[in-house]
Amino acid sequence: MILASLDADQAEETVSIPLAGKSSIADFMVIASGRSTRQVASMAQKLAEKIKAEFGYRARVEGLATADWVLIDAGDVIVHLFRPEVRSFYNLERMWAFGDAPPLPTSDQAA
Structure with missing residues (x-):
């Protein structure tokens, strides 16, 4: 559902990183970019609403005020x-790869 929502909102360079065996914080980490703070904020708000509607769970959202990250x-x-510049600076994909296989591409990267 998360990947479909981001795809529908035209997120760019979406990757899904499996965290099983690497961290107990979550099973997956999804990283995506928006072209502007406005797009990042819109994607985040829509995703939080969809999570609540589909799973009855209020997702915690941080950083919405500035929407850089x-x-x-x-x-x-x-x-x-992220906005692309901020994503490039923090480079979370590299940090969480731990020398393993690269992050799994999503549908917009496969082709």
């Missing part, structure tokens, strides 16, 4: 939404 705690999935 928004973190959504959806329980078993942690979602990071």
